Amino acid sequence: MRGWSFPLGRWFGIDLRIHTFFLLVLGFCLLPTGVAGVPAWRGIMLWLLLLMTVFVREVPRLITAAYHGLQIRSILLLPIGGLFSYATPESAERASEVRVQTSLALTGPIANLFFAAVVAGLVLGATTGVPIAARPWIAPTHLIRSTVWLSAMLGLLNLLPVYPLDAGRILRSAMSRTWRARIGYLFAKNAFKALRDKLDPSKANGSVVLGLNGIVVKSHGGADAEGFAYAVDVGYEMAHYDLLTKINQMLNRDAGALAQAQTAQEAVS
Secondary structure (H helix, E strand, O other): OHHHEEEEEEEOOEEEEEEHHHHHHHHHHHHHHHHHOOOHHHHHHHHHHHHHHHHHHHHHHHHHHHHOOOOEEEEEEEOOEEEEEEOOHHHHHHHOOHHHHHHHHHHHHHHHHHHHHHHHHHHHHHOOOOOOOOOOOOEOOEHHHHHHHHHHHHHHHOOOOOOOOHHHHHHHHHOOOOHHHHHHHHHHHHHHHHHHHHOOHHHHOOEEOOOOOOOOEEOOOOOOHHHHHHHHHHHHHHHHOOHHHHHHHHHHHHHHHHHHHHHHHHHHO
């Protein structure tokens, strides 16, 4: 993945790199600002909040790695977390031990969930003007609420038993310990494969761009042929079900209802 990343410098003897996909997420954060007329800096702030939640996850993991005597050479930052590269074969071998891998895997989600709980508690204790549970949970127009949900969702995401997520690493390591675990894995292999397919990002490829007089579907630049085919399928479904016409009808209906409400309010006043 090194060829798809950019260096962020060397910090405390560790090379820090950011994956290209993380930079593409910045574009997705800016898209709603252009459509909704929100200042672009809010989209940039939303992206920085996602980057911050990844740092909230990785700093405790670095401390845990140091506690176990692991020497880290580099960290690659992804939207789902960071990937460690070890400086010595001994560190890589020790990191594969079940006890060490379990502590590293649990530290990240716990840190994210704890951070989300602390921010939510501070907000609820300070004011009632920020509804934490209101939707949309993550949006450039609600940065404080987005901080809570970005951190919480990153923590919950890594509790899914799918490799390379944290819980998936624990499950994979545990199932390779004994012959009984390996036999159990053979029986559950198809179920895990089905779950992995459902969570495959290439099968959810295709970002719909609204606000334009036509169908526009943005495919991820690094998508393979299968992912691109799913993006084309999204465009086909939009055209087949005449989505743009239905959106225009909904907007016209809501605009008419709003105009009637304003007229009634003016008449009363």
